[in-house]
Amino acid sequence: MTPADSDTPASTPDSAASAGSEALTGSAHSAVTGSPAISAASAIPAWRSPTAWCVLVLVFIAAVSLDLWSKDWAFRTVAPQPVVLVYEQVAGNPGYSLPWHPGVTAIAPDLLDFHLVLNHGAVFGIGQGRGPLFIAFTVLAVCTALWVFGKHTSSRSHLSHIGLALVLAGGIGNMYDRIAVGAVRDFLHLFPHRELPWGLHWPGG
Structure with missing residues (x-):
């Protein structure tokens, strides 16, 4: 036996088991914490992420297009005759009334119908004029x-981006x-023929 051979530690079952345990522990840690690349991507703010901007912009365009199209469709088809609105007649005139028309059941009676209204205020008609x-x-x-999108969401907060896009579209x-x-303009009339609590009412009803 040479001196070099005597200096080399022999592999024992205990050392092999220890190495295997460390490898399993490292693998489990990686599985729980995720790879450094994924963690770094999650930390990127949304305003620096092209994907986040794409989600926000595409959902916004789709939602605002659907909103405006559905209002145009409703004011052309829900009443017996198309309703044409003139800005000079409507603006600053909360008393302006649309032609009377019956509600059109959309889902089920007493749940949702289509009824044309103009809201000069906020939700439930608060703050008219x-x-x-x-x-x-x-x-x-x-x-x-x-600001919330850019500063308080990350590149992977897609549900938050969709929600913010819907808020922007509305x-x-x-x-x-x-x-x-x-x-x-509005036409979605929830719970028709029912009184809302606390004296609230839908615009036009």
Whole structure:
């Protein structure tokens, strides 16, 4: 036996078992924590992620297009005659009334029907006649949503991006109506023939 041979430690069952245990522990740790690449990608803020912007923009375009198209469709087809809105007649005139028409059942009686209304205020018709204030509020809400997207979501927060895109689409759709029509068009009438609690009511009803 040479000196070199005597300096080399012999492999024993205990050392092999220890090495195997360390390998399994490392693999389990990687599985739980994820690879460094995935962790780094999750830490990228949304405003620096092309994918996050694509999700936000595509969902926004689809939602605002559906919103405006559905309103145009409803005001052309729900009433017996197409309803044409003139800005000068609608803007600043909360008393402006649409032609009477019966509601069209959409899903089931007393659940949802289509009934044309104009809302000069906010939800439940609150704040009638304050269009400029609501336009300013919408601009503030849009800026806030974009700030939340850029600063408080990551590149992989896709559900948050979809939700923010829907908020943006609703705000922009309503702002378009206030600027182009003079009031927000609506036609979805939930729980018709039922009274809402606390004295609230749907616009136009």
